[in-house]
Amino acid sequence: MSKKVGVLLINLGTPEQPTAQSVRQFLAEFLSDRRVVDIPKVLWMIILHGVILRIRPKKVAKLYQSIWFDDGSPLMHYSRKQQQALQQALADQDIPVELAMTYGKPSMTDAGKSLAKQGVEHIIVLPLYPQNSRTSTAAAFDSLARSLGKCPHVPGLTWVSDYHDHPGYIAALAQSVEQYWQQYGKGDHLLMSFHGIPQRLERIGDPYPKQCRTTAKLLAEKLGLEDHQWQKAFQSRFGREEWVKPYTDETLEDWGKKGMGRVDVIAPSFSVDCLETLEEIQIQNQEIYLEAGGKDYHYIPALNAEPDHIEFLASLVKEYLPAK
Numbered sequence: 001m002s003k004k005v006g007v008l009l010i011n012l013g014t015p016e017q018p019t020a021q022s023v024r025q026f027l028a029e030f031l032s033d034r035r036v037v038d039i040p041k042v043l044w045m046i047i048l049h050g051v052i053l054r055i056r057p058k059k060v061a062k063l064y065q066s067i068w069f070d071d072g073s074p075l076m077h078y079s080r081k082q083q084q085a086l087q088q089a090l091a092d093q094d095i096p097v098e099l100a101m102t103y104g105k106p107s108m109t110d111a112g113k114s115l116a117k118q119g120v121e122h123i124i125v126l127p128l129y130p131q132n133s134r135t136s137t138a139a140a141f142d143s144l145a146r147s148l149g150k151c152p153h154v155p156g157l158t159w160v161s162d163y164h165d166h167p168g169y170i171a172a173l174a175q176s177v178e179q180y181w182q183q184y185g186k187g188d189h190l191l192m193s194f195h196g197i198p199q200r201l202e203r204i205g206d207p208y209p210k211q212c213r214t215t216a217k218l219l220a221e222k223l224g225l226e227d228h229q230w231q232k233a234f235q236s237r238f239g240r241e242e243w244v245k246p247y248t249d250e251t252l253e254d255w256g257k258k259g260m261g262r263v264d265v266i267a268p269s270f271s272v273d274c275l276e277t278l279e280e281i282q283i284q285n286q287e288i289y290l291e292a293g294g295k296d297y298h299y300i301p302a303l304n305a306e307p308d309h310i311e312f313l314a315s316l317v318k319e320y321l322p323a324k
């Protein structure tokens with residue numbers, strides 16, 4: 001008899017409210033994770049609690065307020081929709097789907113308990129990070145492992161480490177760009193903006209930057225773009241250290257100064273729209289580009305719970321089903 005399979009979708013986590021208190025709670029947990037910030041612990045705790053958590057929550061809460069949805073944070077809104085849509089897509093196979101966040105709620109433990117209650121004995125764990133990094137994917141793994149530490153036994157597990165070059169993922173991205181172009185016309189340049197990580201991490205073996213470059217190259221090929229029509233860049237720098245280059249904001253400022261026409265921006269490291277896309281890319285970076293002299297700026301939304309994306313995720317799950 002084969003074991004009943006379930007799916008655990010994982011994303012980062014997000015504040016419960018767009019308030020300084022809620023943002024502080026989220027950042028305190030997220031930024032205390034050694035997978036995310038690995039500078040000497042005592043020094044980091046002094047900086048984090050003495051400086052960052054005193055200043056940043058208030059500032060960032062305002063940014064969350066500017067993009068907050070009626071039912072909560074965009075990241076949570078779209079993650080829930082993804083879970084429901086994937087659940088529906090896999091209903092004919094009787095595969096339940098739960099959602100957990102690496103930090104905060106819904107917790108790994110609650111999601112795991114819910115799968116167990118539904119009779120699941122083998123979990124396909126799908127972190128919604130197309131590219132694999134110690135700061136995102138490995139952090140999700142640690143969080144899952146910690147919660148399994150409290151479990152009376154460990155179920156069967158299949159870990160989807162990444163899908164950065166999966167033809168189905170590249171096709172879903174290309175499809176969304178083409179649909180956008182059909183509706184709103186096509187820009188002169190496509191900027192593919194990925195969440196950044198410190199450059200030092202690439203030197204010590206984090207596969208993430210290389211996987212982002214591969215995603216970008218494959219997407220450009222799929223769209224039939226020539227080299228001068230697109231560029232990749234890395235966003236969301238944090239702290240003083242050098243991060244992987246080129247930087248998104250500097251690239252857009254440079255393009256704006258050159259008086260470039262219309263730029264379209266897509267963010268292929270984000271499975272769902274969130275603060276870093278709806279605020280940083282769509283609001284902040286647009287301002288940078290236009291103020292520098294750029295003419296027109298369009299943000300192409302994340303794949304979210306769009307049918308092509310869900311179809312791809314369902315097919316990915318089926319590829320990882322354990323042999324009967």
Ligand SMILES: C=CC1=C(C)c2cc3[nH]c(cc4nc(cc5[nH]c(cc1n2)c(C)c5CCC(=O)O)C(CCC(=O)O)=C4C)c(C)c3C=C
Pocket residue numbers: 012013014015027036037056060073075129133135136195196197198208236238269270273274275276
């Ligand atoms: C300490 C530095 C950070 C690293 C390294 C990092 C990697 C990383 N992050 C994501 C995805 C997301 N990050 C988001 C928010 C966010 N990221 C950092 C810092 C690092 N991220 C901070 C401090 C924040 C919070 C906002 C802020 O204070 O600026 C989000 C959005 C969350 C939301 O609620 O909308 C996502 C998603 C990836 C994929 C990644 C490594 C590859």
Ligand SMILES: [Fe+2]
Pocket residue numbers: 195236
């Ligand atoms: Fe981040």
Ligand SMILES: [Fe+2]
Pocket residue numbers: 236237275276280
């Ligand atoms: Fe940011």
